[in-house]
Every structure is written in structure tokens, then in C-alpha cells.
Amino acid sequence: MAARTGLEADILIIGGGSAGCMAAIRAKELRPDAKVVIFEKGQIQRSGSLCCGMDGLNIVAVPGKDSPELYVEDSTIYAEGIEDYGPSYRMAERSYELMLKLERWGMHFPKDKDGEYTRLKVHHRGKFLVAMDAPQLKTMLADKVLKAGVTVVNRTSATGLLTKDGRVVGATGLNLRTGEFVVCKAKAVILTTGGCARFGLPNSGYLFGTYDFPGNTGDGYALAYQAGAQLTGLECTVVYPLIKDLEAPLMYIILPRGGVAVNVEGKPLGEGQVPHKLLMKEYQEGRGPVFVKMTHLSEDKIREIESILFTTERPVQKRFFEQRGIDFRKDLIELWPTEYYLCGGHGHTGLVINEKAESSLPGLYAAGDVANVPRQHLTGAFVFGEVSAEGAIDSLDKTPQPSIDESQVKEIEANTYLPLQGQGKVDLSTFEYKLRRLINDYAVPPKNSYKLSQAVEWMDKLESAWKTEVKVSDSHELGHWNEVGHILSCARLSAQASLERKESRWGLWHYRSDYPERNDAEFLKHLVVQKGEDGSTKITSKPIQGGVL
Template sequence: MNTHEQIVDVLVIGGGTAGPMAAVKAKQANPKLNVLLLEKANVKRSGAISMGMDGLNNAVVPGFATPEQYVREITAANDGIVNQKTVMAYARNSYDMIEELDRWGVKFEKDETGDYAMRKVHHVGTYVLPMPQGHDIKKVLYRQLKRTRVEITNRLVATRLILGEDGRVAGTFAFDCRTGDFHVVRAKSVVLCTGAAGRLGLPSSGYLFGTYENPTNAGDGYSMALHAGAELSGIECFQINPLIKDYNGPACAYVTGPFGGYTANAKGERFIECDYWSGQMMMEFWRELQSGNGPVFLKLDHLAEETIATIEHILHTNERPSRGRFHEGRGTDYRERMVEMHISEIGLCSGHSASGVWVDEHARTTVPGLHAAGDLACVPHNYMLGAFVYGRLAGESAAAYSQSNELAPVPLDQLEAERTRVWAPLGRTDGLQPNQVEYKLRRLVNDYLQPPKATRKMEIGLAHFETIRGDLDRISAAGPHELMRAMEVHAIRDCAEMAARASLYRTESRWGLYHARVDFPQRDDANWLTHVQVAQ
């Protein structure tokens, strides 16, 4: 195996949603810059939107909502703990981004006059914009990458950020998951866009990759940011979602709600009172499951045939196109009976919750030269459109930073230490298999961190996570692809420890089910109306 070195101006890690936007915007800011987009899969089909998306959940469109109104809504949804500057930066750039995506070729639903066909879900404000042909969104992004001449490298797995002697970010270490070759990418500025920590908890199906979030998003960026010295925030605010039972996909209330679908208990009754898809709503969902009124269902069987056909076309062709085959295999027909729902495993994701790398309104982290965008960046309830907006802000800011700063000097011992750590599993002939360690780790996450949270359980969990730290030094890999899985286990363990420590630190309950503590059941604004930061 070989070692390759490369120098660029702007390095973007992650080719899903925010990453391509960041790379395009950095290149547009200055076409002379050498911009590299690094992806561990293939940029053409990677990330949470690899199979498209059926709509925007948080479109701030003039005439339907204002930026100020949106900030109030998100502040309320997140129990008052938000950086309002970052949320406002999203809200003010939301409509411009929609129009730009429209010009690029993303197909949004429009009415007979050509205006955006907004749909109302919340009591206040109208934020949902359907995308019936959203399956093409990755193709649209890829065309823009080629037009702007962004350099793309696929199958490179980033492992640790390179730090300069002065504390600035200086690039990343990575390896090729096909050949095992080690790569050193030096950069003046870096944008982390690696998505959520989707493989934290273990789904009820027991499948390692049967997660609500894209399972390739294993928390790599959270771990890299932590080891680089960046601050993370809201890690105790878990992501938990309603989903179709035994299927790794959302219930899609944002799609079905405007058509008349709703969440019902076993009696067919509505029971959700909360206006937000948030921890408060998930608490209502959990309580109904625990009561004699469960299970919980998605109710569509009262709708007209034409309406159900429209819903099926949207849900079975975008984001999770396997959904139709799943229902067919179960003998489930929306017309004949309600569809059973359940609660997802826990994860970390600012796009749907509030747990991520701390950024300001320009997507800058606390490490000079390092930016973050998308589900990884701590901008609560940012969703896909927020990933695009913050991808743009990050790309433009990273371009500006790279033009005013030289490469940071790097200690020589960093390279050898990381290469030794990364290649070590390949040299172990009789070690632990990555999937075995991962299964054990994520079962422990379920056993000790799944809300409602209890102090003693989380303390025991922390002790187990520390034990697994030792197991990491015994993992073996039969080849480069399995080496990727081994390195992902390192990241999952880091996320589990951060989740436990942040949850123990906040001695109150907040965000509904996301941070419900059995021994501190009340919300305590007097002492805890504040962010909790995690740093190494």
C-alpha cells in the first residue's frame, strides 16, 4: 500500500447534500481556487438524499412566512435553546436558495400561475413545498459540480483532520476503501459535511444498517471535529423519529398531512397535540405506545382513491423507493387498513434535532479554518434546505479564508501516528470483527442511553463505552472495505461517549422525549436555559 499527498485550497469532506453545494459555491466565489470534494462512497449517489427527496419541510417563502416568524417557530420547537443568529441566517437565505435550485433544474410543485404550491402543516406559518420529482436532485447537484470544475475524489474515507502547529485546520488524513492506500490532503480551509450520526442506536429490527438515517453516516464528522478540538453542542438532544414499523424510513407526515392523513392510536383516534415534529411530539407518541391505546398507526384508509394514489406516487418513488415493495410484501394497502408505526433508534442530527458541531452564521466552527454544514452543523431543525443554505455559507466563507491564509505548518509526527492507527487492523490476523464490535456497542447504546434516561444507567453505559475503547485496538480488517467499517466503529464509540456525558451533565428534562430524565423530570429554565458544549 502507498501513501499519497495532495495540496488544495478548499477541501470539502462529504458529497451528500451540503458538501456539493459548499464545493460549488467555493468554486464560484473564486474559480481559480483548487476545490476538492472528498467522498467515501460515490458523489453521484451518496448521503441522505441519495434516492431523492419528496419535499422541503422548512421553506421560508414570502407571503407564507417571514424569517422572523420562522425563528420564533424554531425557538419554540427547540424549547428556547437555539443560536438565533444561525437560524436567522438560514431563514433569510431560504427563498434565494429555493429560486437558485429551481434555476438549476430541481422540480418544485407549482400552482396554475407558476407560484410555489406551498402546503400548510403547522398551525402558524406555511413551510412545506412538495417536490414530486425530487428523485433527480443528486443529478442536478452533480451537473453543477461538473460545470464549475470541482475536483471530485470518490472512495476516500476521511479519518482525522490535520491540525497545524498554530491550531488552524490543515487538511485531512484518509484512506482508499478499495486499495487501502493512505492519503494526506493538505488544505488552507476545510468544510465538514459528513451528515448525521445515524448508526448510534440499534434499530428494533436488529439490522446494523436498518436505520432511520442513511446508515453510511456513522458520525465520522462528529468524531473528527471532536479530535480536532472543535466544540459540539446539543449532543444530549437526541434525534428520535416516528417511522413505519420494521421499515427504515419515515412515516412522512409532511407528505401525508396536507392530504388529510394523520397519526392515530389503535382506536383510530387522533392524539398528537404538539404542533411540531419535535421531541414534544415524540413524547406524546411514546406515551401513547406505553398506554393501553397503542400501537400507533398512520391513518390513510379514509382518503379518496385519487388522493391515496397521489401519496403512493410521491412516497414510493422518492427518498425510499423500496417502501412500496415493503408494503406489498407485508400485504399492507393504505386503502384497507392503517399502517403500524414505531419509534426509531436514537441518533445525533441537527437537521432533525439540535445535536451537532457548533457553528456561527457563516458556518465557521471554533477551529480556525474549519467549517461545518448540513446535518452535522448545530443549526436546529435545518433539514435539507438548511443543508443547502449552510453549504453555500460554508463554501463562500471557506473560499474567503483560503485566500487570506497560507497553509498551516504541520508537525511531522502527525502523519506517521495516524497512518499507523488506520492501517493497524489490516495487520491483525486474529482480531475482533468490526460488525461484532459495532453490534455490541450499539446494543449498549440502546440499553443505557435510550430515553427516558436514568443517571445510573448512563454511568454504567459510560463504563462500557470505555471498555470498548480497548476493543478498538483488537479489531481486525480482512481488506480495505472492512477497514472502513472498523474506522466507523471508532466514530460511533466517540459519539456514544459524547451522548452519555452531555446527557449526564444536563440535570433537567427538555425537548420532550429527546432528553427526558427519569430522575430530573422537570424542565429547569432558571438553571438550564443554555447550550451545553462538548469539547476534548
């Protein structure tokens, strides 16, 4: 048995990214004496999708300009109707206060010549993207977390949620450096582990060369499913057109500032918009690649764009373009589709939550990309980080001290360390490559019944090989092995949900060649995935929650 560390917390936050940091800061603001613990798989100063900073808060309803109601109207169009009103409204309603708070914390939101915040148009309606100049956002948040007295357990990856009498009472983790098993009891648990970035294999073939943070491997989806929580939107396999070979974002930066997307013949596509779905159609129908063009822009405008691209989100872009000899003044930027992935921030996949960030399991909250609030981006991670902390703090006095079921802890411990007992020979990275190649083959669009059934069958076969045949020699590889298990679970759940949604929706994201049309009569509803009593996957449906809060 591995060495064990025991911790007790009022609130345990799993994942120290955008939502996790914000949840911890808010909990300490409300109750400075609360014991708040974060399990972070990486190192909190740089972990997660944020890692440096961001150039825009994608959803801000600036009073007097755009309303939360208009935002929900817009996002419902993008979600093609599969969106609950409550959480999206709550996010938009709190977005402006959130922005002002970030500003008070020293983040810069540029203003135009009239002294108004720079609002950019990337949605169908309104101008909800507010420009932000905040390259130090993640380190600022991490410093605040540490200064508030939060216990940050870095390099510790959650491996199981602990439940007692139907309530979530803590979690287990694996220390990736020492191999120690960490058990933390908590009155409330907030899940903020991001999406599943390592899902399909990127064109480059690099396992970690993904658009989103490669440490996000759907752990939250898999752990919540195991614990019995409801998930939804797993059939929405997201893909975006981004810089070929670099997978770095640029559309929301360049297009609202006058750049245009063009096809191979140089013809503009979706002028005046950020036409993700239209661009993906070019690839779907064999007309790709597509490009971003800035050659018509003034030198001043190009410099403004460069100063954002090369400093804030992924500063490596400067070196990338220089080494390839690409100059925006005369060259186009070639875009290619990213790998397919699962995400509540850019797509629709996540735990079912309400506007209080409560999941379907008592004691468990979820915020950010792990939760289903369609296309909530950074705003959603921050707002629901705060909302979940408020709910968790409010629950503390009403919740008895948690007690845990030792037999459950032992079972999770045995599963976490399983490969160390065996004689596996297959190299772990080779195994992950094969798994993700099969995801590309069978679990992503264009989907059809045969391919999706193959995906489920392959995941079953691979699961047994993953348990018995993969070689793991140290605690780092053990963490990697656990991640691969989570990717595998996500792939199976995604294929199962995709089989159920016998229609096409969200452009290429859920395109079924055997059901090419959208079918609102039968499928204007959430598909809810949950572990059944007998251990099999249960898929039910839930009506869309419309209307005012």
C-alpha cells in the same frame, strides 16, 4: 506503512452529500480557478441522506407569506429554547433564493391552481414546507460538482483533521478500495459528514437498517472533537415514529395532505399537526403502536400521496407495501420508533457554528447535519453549504499556504491502520452489534444517572477491546473499523453530555427518569463538549444567542 497519496487544495470538503455538493458548487461559482477537493466515503452520485431526491424543502420562507422571523419563532418553540438566533435566521432568510436557484437548475416545485408554490403546514406557525418534485436531486448535484471541475475522491473516508498552530490545515483519509492513505493539505476545510445514523440499534437488529444514511457514523463529530472543536447538543438523542421495519419517512407527506395519525383505538392524535412528540409519548407510556390513516381520503388524494411516496425519496416503499398487502384505501400504516441517533438536521447535535458556518477552530467550517442548527433539514444543508463556501473562498487570499506537521500525520496514520498490526479475533460486525446494543441499554432514553455512567464505563472498556481484539482483514473492513470507533466516541460524548443535563427536554429525546421535569432556571443554555488539554472531555455551558443579526 500503507501507500500514500498527497493532495493539495484551496478548499477540502469532507463529505459529498447535500451540504458538501452545494459547498463545492458555490465555491466554484465564486472562484472557478479555486482547487476544490471532496473526500467522499461512498460514491458521490448516490451518497448521503439525499441519495435520490426529496419531496419537500422543509424550510422556505416565501416572501409575502411567511417571514424568517416567524420561522425562528417557531423553531425556538420546537427547540424548547435551545437555539441561537443567528444561524436559524440566516437559513430562513436565504431559503427562498435557494429554492429559486434549485428551480433554475431544473428541480420542480409544484404550484397550486392560483399559481402559488404549494406550501404545507408541518410547523406550529406558518407554512414553511414547500413541496418539491425532485427525484433526481442528488444526481443533478453530483453532475454539477463534476462539471465544475471539482476533484472528487470517492470511496475515501476522512480519518483525521490536521491542525497547525491551532488552525485546521487539511485532513487524512483512507481509500476503502485500495487501502491507500490520503493526505490533503488545504487552506480551508468544510466538514459535511452528516450525523451519526448508526448509533442505537434498530428494532430489526440490522446494523445498516437505519432511517438515516448508514454511512453516516458520526465521523465529523468524532474528528472535530479530536481536533479540539466545540460540539453541542450531544445529549439530544433523536427518535421518530416511522414505517415499521422499513424506517422510511411519510409523516410530512401524508399528514399535511389530509391523513391523520391515530392510536391503537383509532383515536386521532394531534389533528392538523405533525405530532412527533405526541406520538412518541404513546410509546413512552406503553400505549403504542400508532398508525397513519388515509382510508377517509378520496381516491385522487391517495393517488397523489402514492405518487410522492413511491417515486421520490425511498421508492422501495411501493414494493414494501405491495408485498405486505397494505392498501392505503383500507389499511392503516403501522409506525414504530426508529433507532436513536444523533443529527443536526433532524435534532440538535453538531459542531458549534455561527451564521457564517464558522466552527470554533480557525480554518474549519461545518454545514448540514454535522452542525448545530436545530432541525435545519435539507434547507440548512444547502444554505450552510453555500455560506461555508463563501467564507472559505473569502479567506483564501488572507491565508498562507498550509504546512502540515508530519508527526501528527504519522500518529493519525498509525491509529487508522492499528488493527492491521494486531491479532484480533472478534468479528467486526459482532463487535458493532454489541456496541450498539449497549448504546440502546444505557445511553438513550429513558436515561438516568446510573445508566449513563454505565454507558461511559462500557465505552471505555469497549474502546480498549476495539483497539486490540477486533479482527480486520482488508481495507473495506478497516474503514468499517474506523467507523465503529467514531460511533463509540459519539456514544461516550452523548452519555457524558446527558449526565450533565440534569433535566428532561425535547420530549423523549432527552428524557431523564431521575430528573423528569424541564428546568429552565438551570438548563436554558447550550452544553458545550470539547476535548480538554489533558485529553479528558470538558463540558461547559454557553448562553443562548438571541436577537437580531
